[in-house]
Amino acid sequence: MTTASHPRSSIADLLRGKVAPGTPVTIKGWVRTRRDSKAGFSFIHVHDGSGFHPIQVVAPKDLPNYESEVLRLTTGASLVVDGELVKSQGRAQAVEIQAKAIQVLGFVEDPDHYPIQPKQHSFEYLRTVAHLRPRTNTFGAIARVRHTLAMAVHRFFDRRGFFWVHTPIITSSDAEGAGEMFRVSTLDLTNLPRTESGAVDFSKDFFGRQANLTVSGQLNVEAYACALSNVYTFGPTFRAENSNTTRHLAEFWMVEPEIAFADLPADADLAEDFLKALFHDLLEERADDMAFFADRAAKEAKEANRPDPDIIGRLQRFADSSFERMEYSEAIRRLEASGRKFEFPVRWGMDLQTEHERYLVDELVGRPVVVMNYPKEIKAFYMRLNDDGRTVAAMDVLAPGIGEIIGGSQREERLDVLDRRMDELKLDKEAYWWYRDLRRYGTVPHAGFGLGFERAIQYATGMGNIRDVIPFPRTPGNADF
């Protein structure tokens, strides 16, 4: 019996009723649990990742390998089941598979030490077995949700006539201002070439100059927006910050649309439509997984004596209600009028701290808030200077319970103003020669934003730690797997 010749049914399809009871079927997957009945058969829950739920296989004792193999199956073992889809006599499921033959592909060596047991594990522990954690309910669900959201990103932009631009992973921009960068080099670290003055001679390096991993595709994608009008980039992004939090990764994925002939309000509208479309599609396409996350979050909240976050209702409301728009100056006024004692005192000109964002979103408004037009001192050089001369057309989208999920701006399209800003910040204009060219040759108003993809997944699933919504997380001191 060769497994390759068997057509394989997806367990999700079988449970969904795509196949009529009485039909012969073959499934392939991994054992979740096994229960034996002395009445003459075993129940095996088999999972193949196609959906949230496993399917129950009934293995009768007259199978030739019942004693020798079926009774030795433990959690994690892989197998092929040939049988018939039948209506279940049990209560917990509509259909099950009456096995005619079971072929074990792989037993679990040393079941006593198999890291994934049919019980609740701590996420902290599962991070140490990142290669096996996708076999759990939670991480399987996250993988499917992640995929669905990624597809929804592409679908949203495609339908609106945006083009996906593959911006480079390796860049030579040395001061994009978005954070510390990882160096890319082929130099021999034990024997570095030196210039006459003793500095490292990067002209001998692979690219003939210093190179780094990208911290943002924005500057590059602007070039394509100034030619194709509506574009976006979606790919990995790298920050060498020593951040140890539940919402930072050294390697994460970012979605960055860029729209030409657009101002900040248009940018905010796009961000709102975009997020709503993502969550709408997610609720529609991954109901089984989302029900699991909602249950989990509800149970967790109950144990901690907190109100149920109501993951699904929250996303539905998110998708149905409009985002609040608020000027930065207005946000400051509201914070000052709150009567709250904040750890960081509120004054115009400061950046909003986590505690301030929480108050605005969770307590004051209760739904997503777009804060717009920040003081220029706390924002990047490329953001468009407003007529008041002291604010720039920047925005942050703050989501309840998670904080900043999107950061964006209208870009400075006036060369003279851009140059003045770069001078103020002592940036090397030569290094940005091509970025400045975009303003010299047929400049247009344009705007864009960046969505932290993992943060969107966190918000959608209620997962507390960003390291648990990416398959193999990279954080300071950790690049295992």
Add this chain to the structure above:
RNA sequence: UCCUCGAUAGCUCAGUCGGUAGAGCAACGGACUGUUAAUCCGUGGGUCCCUGGUUCGAGUCCAGGUCGAGGAGCCA
């Protein structure tokens, strides 16, 4: 990077006043049952994170270190 907390069986944890190691789950053996992370009985399983110190004696106290988590900052 700063603050706080933690590390004991495969996993989750308990371990009193410093006196030489425990539970639940998992595994293994058995009983029972169209079972549902089944249930019941039994068995095996330990570098108590590392190094040093105090002590007759350290899982427990002290010092240093390693690793992890939560919060803050940076940000997406």
